[in-house]
Amino acid sequence: MIISGVTNAASPSDSPAAVAPLENEDAPAPAEEEPAEEAPAEAATVQSWADDSFGTFAPVTQTGTGDNLVTIPAGATAGIVTATHDGGSNFAISVLDASNASTGQLLVNTIGRYTGTSAFGFNSLGDGTTLEISADGKWSVTIAPVSAAPTLLASGAGDRVFLYEGPAGKLAATHAGSSNFAVTEQTGEDFSFGLLINEIGAYSGTVPLSSGPSVIVVNADGQWTLKAE
Template identity: 35%
Template sequence: MRLRVLAVLAVLVGTFLAVPPQAASAATTYRGEGDDVIRIPVTTQPSLVKATHRGESNFIVWALSTSGKQVGLVANAVGDYKGTVAFNTISRQKVRSLEITADGAWTLQVLPLTKARYWAINAKGEGADVLRLTAPLKAARRITLRHAGESNFVVWTLDNRGSTTKLLVNKIGDYRGRVLLPAGTRYVTVEADGAWSINRG
């Protein structure tokens, strides 16, 4: 009987250890209203924050280090907001918390950078977003960018590791222009307050 119990325990332990760490925990959505500080699993990797806010005043989100220092501005808007932003793309910090300033209800979801929206060089969106190619770009490619808005339109490229590589656009208001997407690009981050598009050529 004792041998049978030990055998069952061995099977259970083996099954548990065989489960990949990432499969054991699903992405968590944090919800709140007004100012708050939420603790997230510590990460030093480039990551995503999907955020929403329903309010009339400032909505500001900072990534905080383990010592409480502000190390990455995730969101900075007035009123309603919906967007996806990357952090830890310039310098790798040990992020432990998110600090929220808000006057209304909000949601935050923290995800790996690899969960960014798939991108096939042609894309449309509105507001902040992060796009992902299936693989790093092998050769430089010309793209056309458009933005219809009143505030900042900022586009950065990231490499396969999620590190910032090149500033493509930094304008205010409506924009249309052609830029060169450099070889090695895997991700693109978009900061915008209006509708935008990215197209080949």
């Protein structure tokens, strides 16, 4: 008996087996994604520096007539005092400690009407707790944190307090008054008190200025100009 041979040949309709592509060993590896850089922290402002250096508290205002005492807010080691007076005689503001002893800070000492801003708590002989008011007329006093002071102005009149955040350089100043003209700079560091100018009457000159952040206090009875260069 003859048996026909059986073959395993694929039919024309069968699909060929898929072949995996060869990897190119010379191809560069895909670059790894670099982590996104974090945005730098926002630079501290001169106001936040003042709060960190000298503390902060809610401003207080008190008015009166004649001699009186004004309590400095609890915990306020330094601050600015904006005062007015409409009398015709001596008007003075000094800072006392908890024992009612002088801290060596005479913020205001003038005759007659007054409007100005001064600073307390810098290089004092003790911690101030009370403002002693000597007056013959009506007065007002506002005690605020150092950070409430404006940034340095180019011109003004009378007593003022400013914040400065520029580089070290020169301070060109003029004064058209007849009494004491003093400019000081306080950086908040120990022994950093700088008496830049201390003259009587008219003044024109240029003095060295430390880099900020700092507090600049102007004591004057007339018009003045200040230019940081």
